[in-house]
Amino acid sequence: xxxxxxxxxxxxxxxxxxxxxxxxxxxxxxxxxxxxxxxxxxxxxxxxxxxxxxxxxxxxxxxxxxxxxxxxxxxxxxxxxxxxxxxxxxxxxxxxxxxxxxxxxxxxxxxxxxxxxxxxxxxxxxxxxxxxxxxxxxxxxxxxxxxxxxxxxxxxxxxxxxxxxxxxxxxxxxxxxxxxxxxxxxxxxxxxxxxxxxxxxxxxxxxxxxxxxxxxxxxxxxxxxxxxxxxxxxxxxxxxxxxxxxxxxxxxxxxxxxxxxxxxxxxxxxxxxxxxxxxxxxxxxxxxxxxxxxxxxxxxxxxxxxxxxxxxxxxxxxxxxxxxxxxxxxxxxxxxxxxxxxxxxxxxxxxxxxxxxxxxxxxxxxxxxxxxxxxxxxxxxxxxxxxxxxxxxxxxxxxxxxxxxxxxxxxxxxxxxxxxxxxxxxxxxxxxxxxxxxxxxxxxxxxxxxxxxxxxxxxxxxxxxxxxxxxxxxxxxxxxxxxxxxxxxxxxxxxxxxxxxxxxxxxxxxxxxxxxxxxxxxxxxxxxxxxxxxxxxxxxxxxxxxxxxxxxxxxxxxxxxxxxxxxxxxxxxxxxxxxxxxxxxxxxxxxxxxxxxxxxxxxxxxxxxxxxxxxxxxxxxxxxxxxxxxxxx
Ligand code: PRX
Numbered sequence: 300x301x302x303x304x305x306x307x308x309x310x311x312x313x314x315x316x317x318x319x320x321x322x323x324x325x326x327x328x329x330x331x332x333x334x335x336x337x338x339x340x341x342x343x344x345x346x347x348x349x350x351x352x353x354x355x356x357x358x359x360x361x362x363x364x365x366x367x368x369x370x371x372x373x374x375x376x377x378x379x380x381x382x383x384x385x386x387x388x389x390x391x392x393x394x395x396x397x398x399x400x401x402x403x404x405x406x407x408x409x410x411x412x413x414x415x416x417x418x419x420x421x422x423x424x425x426x427x428x429x430x431x432x433x434x435x436x437x438x439x440x441x442x443x444x445x446x447x448x449x450x451x452x453x454x455x456x457x458x459x460x461x462x463x464x465x466x467x468x469x470x471x472x473x474x475x476x477x478x479x480x481x482x483x484x485x486x487x488x489x490x491x492x493x494x495x496x497x498x499x500x501x502x503x504x505x506x507x508x509x510x511x512x513x514x515x516x517x518x519x520x521x522x523x524x525x526x527x528x529x530x531x532x533x534x535x536x537x538x539x540x541x542x543x544x545x546x547x548x549x550x551x552x553x554x555x556x557x558x559x560x561x562x563x564x565x566x567x568x569x570x571x572x573x574x575x576x577x578x579x580x581x582x583x584x585x586x587x588x589x590x591x592x593x594x595x596x597x598x599x600x601x602x603x604x605x606x607x608x609x610x611x612x613x614x615x616x617x618x619x620x621x622x623x624x625x626x627x628x629x630x631x632x633x634x635x636x637x638x639x640x641x642x643x644x645x646x647x648x649x650x651x652x653x654x655x656x657x658x659x660x661x662x663x664x665x666x667x668x669x670x671x672x673x674x675x676x677x678x679x680x681x682x683x684x685x686x687x688x689x690x691x692x693x694x695x696x697x698x699x700x701x702x703x704x705x706x707x708x709x710x711x712x713x714x715x716x717x718x719x720x721x722x723x724x725x726x727x728x729x730x731x732x733x734x735x736x737x738x739x740x741x742x743x744x745x746x747x748x749x750x751x752x753x754x755x756x757x758x759x760x761x762x763x764x765x766x767x768x769x770x771x772x773x774x775x776x777x778x779x780x781x782x783x784x785x786x787x788x789x790x791x792x793x794x795x796x797x798x799x800x801x802x803x804x805x806x807x808x809x810x811x812x813x814x815x816x817x818x819x820x821x822x823x824x825x826x827x828x829x830x831x832x833x834x835x836x837x838x839x840x841x842x843x844x845x846x847x848x849x850x851x852x853x854x855x856x857x858x859x860x861x862x863x864x865x866x867x868x869x870x871x872x873x874x875x876x877x878x879x880x881x882x883x884x885x886x887x888x889x890x891x892x893x894x895x896x897x898x899x900x901x902x903x904x905x906x907x908x909x910x911x912x913x914x915x916x917x918x919x920x921x922x923x924x925x926x927x928x929x930x931x932x
Contacts, residue, residue, distance in 0.1 A: 301575075301576075301579065302576060302579075302711055302714055302727075303714075304714065305714055305715060305716065307714075308711060308714055308715065308724075308727070311727045312724075312725070312727050314727075315727035315728040316730060316754075319340070319728060319754060320339040320340050322727065322728060323339055323340070323351070323568070323728060323757060324336075324339050326568055326572050326728075327339075327352060327564075327568045327757075330357070330362050330567060330568060330571065330607070331357070331361050331362050331365075331366045332355050332356065332357045333356040333357055333358070333361075333537055334354070334355060334356040334357075335354075335355055336352035336353055336354050336355035336540060336564075337353055337354030337355075338350075338352075338353045338354060339351065339352060340755065341353060342755045344755075344775050344779075344780050344781060344782060345775070345779075345780070346767075346771065347770070347771060347774075347775045349755050349759060349761055350540075350541050351540060351541070351562075351564055351565035351568075351755070351757045352540035352541075352564040352565065352568070352757075353540060353541065354539075354540070355539070355540040355564050356537045356538065356539060356540070357537075357538055357540065357563060357564055357567065358436070358437065358439075358535035358536060358537065358538055358563075359436050359538075359544060359563055359566075359567045359603060359607070360400060360433050360436050360437045360535055361535050362567055362571070362607045363433060363602075363603065363606035363607050364376075364393065364396060364397040364400060364433070364606070365397065365535070367393045367609045368393060368394060368397060370609075371393045371609045372392065372393050372394040373392050373393075373394065374392060374393055374583075374609065374611065375390045375391065375392055375585075375611045376391055376392060376393045376395075376396040376606060376611065376612065377389075377390070377391045377396060377426050377429060377611075377612055377613075377614055378390050378391075378585065378611060378612070378613045378614070378634055379391070379425065379426045379613075379614045379615075379616070380613065380614070380615045380616065380617075380630050380633075380634070381473075381616050381617070382473040382474060382475070382616040382617035382618075382621070383473065383617075384622065384626075384629065388633075388634075389426060391426055393609070396426075396429075396430070396433075396606075398531070399426075399430050400430055400433040400434050400437055400533075401434075401437070401531065401532050401533040402522055402525050402526070402530075402533075403427075403430050403431065403434040403518075403522070404433075404434040404435075404437040404438050404533040405525045405528075405530050405533050406434070406499065406518070406521040406522060406524075406525055407434055407435065407438055407440065407465070407499075408438060408533070409521065409524065409525065410465065410497045410499065410516065410521070411464070411465070411496060411497060412435075412438060412440050412464075412465055413438070413439075413440070414438060414439030414440065414536050414538075415439065415440070415441065415543075416440045416441065416463075416464050416465065417440070417441045417442075417443055417461040417462060417463040417464070417546065418435050418440050418441070418442050418443065418463055418464070418465045418466070418467060419442075419443050419444075419445060419454070419457065419458050419461070419463040419465070419466045419467070419495075420432065420435075420442055420443070420444045420445070420466075420467045420468075421444075421445045421447065421454060421466065421467070421468045421481055421484070421485055422444075422447070422467060422468055422469050422472070422481065422501065423447060423469055423471075423472025423473065423474070423479075423481065423503055423616060424472075424591055424592060424614060424615065424616040424617075425469070425501070425503060425614075425616060426614065427469075427501050427518065428444075428592050429592065429601065429602050429614065431467045432444065432545075432592070432598070432602055433602070433606075434533075435545075436544060436545075436563075437533055437535055437536065438533070438536050439536035439538055439542065440465075441461075441543045441544065441545055441546060442544075442545045442546075443457060443458075443461050443463060443545065443546040443547070443548070443558065444545070444547065444592060444593050444598070445457055445548070445593065446591060446593025446594060446874075446876075447472055447474075447479055447481065447591070447593060448593075448874045448875055448876045449873070449874040449876075450484070450870060450871055450872060450873060450874040450875075451484045451485070451487035451488040451871075452488070452871060452872050452873070453556075453872075453873055453874055454484065454485065454488040455488040455489075455490075455491040455492055456555060456556075457548050457556070457558070458488065458489075458492045458494070458495060459491065459492060459494070460548075460555075460558055460764060460765060461546055461558055461764055461765070462494045463492075463494060463495060464494055464495060464496050464497070465495065465496065465497045465498075465499065466485055466489070466495055466497070466498045466499070467498075467499045467501075467518075468481050468482055468485045468498060468499070468500055468501070469481050469482065469500060469501040469502070469503040469504070469518075470482050470500060470501070470502055470503055470504050470505060470506050470508045471503055471504030471505075471506045471508075472503060472504065472616075473503070473504060473616060473617070474616070474617060474618055474621075475617060475618045475620070475621035476621060478504055478506065480506060480508075482498075482500055482508040482509070483508060483509070485498060486508075486509055486511075495514075496514065497514060497515075497516065498511075498514055498515045498516070499516055499517075499518055499521060500515060500516070500517055500518060501517075501518040501519075502517065502518065502519060538563045538564075539563070539564075540562065540563055540564025540565065541562045541563070541564065541565075541761070542562060542563050543560055543561070543562055543563075543761075544561050544562055544563045544566055544567075545560075545561055545598065546558040546559065546560055546561075546764045547559050547561070547594075547595055547598065547701055549595075549701040549702070549812055550805060550812045550813055550814035550817055551773055551785075551803075551805060551814055552785075552803040552804040552805055552814055552815070552816060553804075553814070553816055554814075554816065554817075555817070556814070556817070557763040557764070557766070557769055557770075557773070558763055558764030558765070559701050559702050559760045559763060559764075560760055560761050560762045560763065560764050561704055561758070561760060561761070562761050564757070565704070565757030565758055565759070566603070566704050566705075566757070566758050567603065567607060568757045568758075569704045569705045569756060569757045569758025570598075570599040570600075570603040570604040570607065570704060570705050570758060571603070571604055571607035571608055572705075573599075573604065573705035573706040573726060573758070574599070574600060574604030574605055574607070574608055574610070574705075575604075575608050576706075576711055576726060576727070577669070577695050577697060577706050577709050577710075577711055577712065577726065578638050578640075578667055578669065578695065578712055579667070579711065579712045579713055579714070580605075580608055580610050580638070581637075582609070583611075584610070584611070584637040584638060584666070585611050585613060585634050585635060585636045585637050585638070585664075586605055586610050586611060586612055586613065586636070586637065586638040586640070587612075587613035587615070587630065587631070587634070587636045587638065587639045587640070588600045588601045588605075588612070588613075588639075588640040588641075588669075589615060589619070589627065589639070589640065589641040589642070589645060590640075590641075590642070590671070592614075594701075594811075595700075595701040595704075596640075596671055596672070599704060599705050599758075600640060600671075600705075601614055604705065613630070613634060613636060615630060619645050619648065619649055620648065620649075620652075623656060624648075624649055624652035624656040625656030625657065625658075625660060627639070627641070627645075627649070628656065628657055628660035628662060628687075629660065631660065631662055631664065631665060632660045632661045632662065632664075635664040636664055636665065637664055637665060637666050637667065638665070638666065638667045638668070638669065639665060639668055639669070639687070640668075640669035640670075640671065640697075641669070641670065641671075642670065642671055642672040642673065642809070642810040643670055643672065643673050643674070643675040643676065643679050643810070643842060644672070644673065644809040644810050644840060644841055644842055646670070646675070646679045646682065646683050647676075647679050647839065647840045647842075648840050650678075650679060650682050651839075651840065654686065657686060662687060662689065663689075665687065665688060665689075665692050666692055667692055667693055667695065667712045667713070668683055668684075668687060668688050668692045668693070668694045668695070669694070669695045669696075669697060669712075670683070670694060670695070670696045670697065671696075671697045671699075671810070672807070672810030672811075673800075673807045673810050673842045673843075674720065674797075674798055674799065674800060674842070675696055675719075675720060676720065677719045677720050680694065680696075680719040680720060681719065684719075693710065693712045693713050693715075693717060694710075694717060695709050695710045695711070695712050696709065696710065696720075696721065696722050696723070697709040697722065698722035698786075698796070698798050700784060700785075701760075701812070702759065702760040702774065703756075703758060703759060703760075704756075704757075704758025704759060704760070705758045706726055707725065707726065707729045707731070707752070707756070708722040708723065708724065708725050708726070708729065708731060708796050708798075709722055709723065709724075709726060710722075710723040710724070711726070718791075718793075718795055720797055721791070721795045721796065721797045722796050722797065722798055723795050723796065724794070724795065724796070725796070728756050728757075729752065729756055730752060730753050730754040731750060731751070731752055731753075731788075731796065732750075732751050732752070732753050732781070733746060733747065733748035733749065733750060733751075733788060733789075733790060734748050734749050734751050734778055734781070735748050735749075736749075738777070738778035738779065738781070740753075744790055744791060744792050744793070744794055745790070745791060745792050746789065746790055747787065747788065747789035747790070747799070748787070748788065749778075749783065749784075749786070749787060749788070749802055750784045750786045750787065750788040750796075750798070751778055751781035751782060751783050751784065752781065752782045752784065753780070753781050753782075755782075759782065760774075785801055785802060785803045785805060786798050786799070786800065786801055786802065787799040787800060787801070787802045804816060804898070806833075806835040806843050806845060807835075807842055807843050808835075808838075808841050808842065808843050808844065808845060808876070808877075809840075809841045809842065809876075810842070811876055813845065813876070813877050815832075815833040815834065815835075817873060817877070818833045818845060818847070818869060818873065818877050818879065819831050819832065819833050819847075820872075821868060821869045821872035821873050821877065822847055822849060822865055822868065822869060822879070824868055824872055825851075825861075825864060825865050825868040827851045827852075827853050827854050827855065827861065828849055828850065828851045828865065829850045829851065829852060830849075830850050830888060831847055831848060831849045831850065831888075832847070832848045832888050832896050832898065832901055833845060833846065833847045833848075833879065834846050834848075834898055834901045834902045834905050835902070835905070836881075836902075836905035836906050836907075837906060838880065841880075844880035844881065845877070845878070845879040845880050845881070846879065846880065846881045846883070846901075846905035846932075847865075847879040847881065847882045847883070848883050848885050848888060848901055848927065849865065849882055849883065849884055849885065850884075850885055850886065850887060850888065851865075851884055852886070854884075858884055861884075862882045865879070865882055866878045866879065866882075881905075881932045882932075883927070883930055883931065883932050884930075885923070885926065885927050885930065886923070886926060887920065887923045888901075888923065889901065889915075889918055889920075889923050889924050889927070890918070890919050890920075891917045891918065891919065892917065892919050894919075897915075897917075897918065899913060900912050900913070900915065900924060901927075904924075904927055904928055904931050905931075907931070909928050909931070912924065
């Protein structure tokens, strides 16, 4: 499977485009199937209808666990570093992880879970979170993980959308010097969610929690029951390749977040293959992905990708800046980490502390570095390269999306010649194209356009949960016969791709995707707000910040207090991660005569570039623009 040189990559790539089915069948052969497929691929991007490895039977957990038991049973599968460096770390070998997953899968069964059920997971970054995902997959239940930073309201929306019948959570979670009362937030969410029959609660912070008779049970008690019952194993449910594996909600330019659906066979092959290929993982390497499992990066590159390849995956509960800005480097030093995979926002934040936090940290174990989530600026790239990689570790700048399941455009570590700021070249099997506004493919190099993918890959989304039409509209209707990414992109003289950012109304704040419409809806919920418009602006650490223009003519209090109230409202409705960085009160928004908000103008003002606002002749009331310009923050 391994690619051995840049020329070899080119050969493999060519084969993957000329004979995609043959290529992917070859890759899929290295995984464990209960039954092989009858047909590698069936597809059209019109409906869309995408089926990989039809007729095949598998269970992803047999690939992540069972198949390693003979050769890797005592190898660490998960190393866990707690939030508080004074607390002991934990190591779970493949054998121990297997046992724990089987135990918890039996807990799920004892609590009524069945194949096809949707189970919501809202947990801190502890090994039990990975165990919960795998246990769901073991019994064929579909997990829907909600990131710990989302509010009760957001959780309820997701539970209702997927009609989950079970929630797995913890009493609370630690992150830095903060404690989040997870169970209490779940209790608030469940007021609106009658479909939920059971809540399984892990002990982490041991903060007092309400435990409702008949509904809420403790994780630890349920494990004891399974032990007393003497059940040790849990047979892996036989899944069709195209059965759903999980749902993960993500923001778009309109409406509420949608549930991106990934299926068992294709996702398994794609997460495993891309992990192995991009990072060129070698046996015994310790691999540390700093993401949270609440996002796709954690799903694919903490849990499924690494474990399917028998890797050692390091999981960290805390944040990069607590107790101090040297925490990542302490972890690298402590566990002799070989590969670190993190986000530009974390790099920029750590850069701002200077070199002091690096003093005395031995980073010599590092051989490969990775970046994900947003474009990496050259300054951050060079700092990562020089200060962390000491100039000898390739940086893989991996471009991909929740909908993609795994890496799409990325250097292959040690193989692809690097250029700072470039995601570089597509992985084998990925066929990117740039298109103009009309959807015409732009050939040649030194061009830019909207990034589309013209051929399916096994890890792509199959639908958006409960609303296939929305999936078609969002990704397949803009340009016929292509998957539209929503990103702008350029291709240089060498054919290297550079992602320039979203071309739709989606913001990327600290690598988190936030829909402007969603934030506007939340702001508009505030009692004195008449309307609002949200745009992004360049932010030194976060990449993009959230700038809100708000019309609130009848404020009762002083603007500062109202500003805070609006922040609280957004935190309640969506979660703290969507809070605006700047709120400017305005008497009106710039609109065209047909009533459409001219975001282009607001974006310019938010960026501090008011010299050339472009054509304003279609504005209903040009005076509004002058007022907004004068009051810009
Ligand atoms: O705009 C791109 C940006 O993040 C978006 C996808 O966000 P999400 O689904 O949350 O997944 C993030 C982690 C995979 C993309 O549309 N993005 C992601 N990686 C990169 C990136 N932009 C530039 N370079 C990257 N390496």
